[in-house]
Amino acid sequence: MPEHRRQGHGRAICVAxxxxxxxxxxxxxxxxxxxxRVAAIATYESxxxxxxxxRRDRIRAA
Known part of the structure; x- marks a missing residue:
């Protein structure tokens, strides 16, 4: 939800x-x-x- 973005909630959850x-x-x-997932990466780094x-995933074609 946009109103919850950039409030520090994700960072707080990661740290906890x-x-x-x-x-x-x-x-x-x-x-x-x-x-x-730029926002997720920014959260983890913060x-x-x-x-x-x-790292690339390895997948096997069927």
């Missing part, structure tokens, strides 16, 4: 989720999304995630 995972013993978190080089 990472904190809970750390409390549960996780030493790292990995998030994957399509490179075309939460402190590091962008890695793109």
């Amino acid at each position: 989720a990472a904190a809970v995972l750390q409390e549960l013993g996780s030493s790292s978190v990995l998030v994957c999304t399509e490179s075309t 939460a402190g995630f590091e962008r890695l080089p793109p």
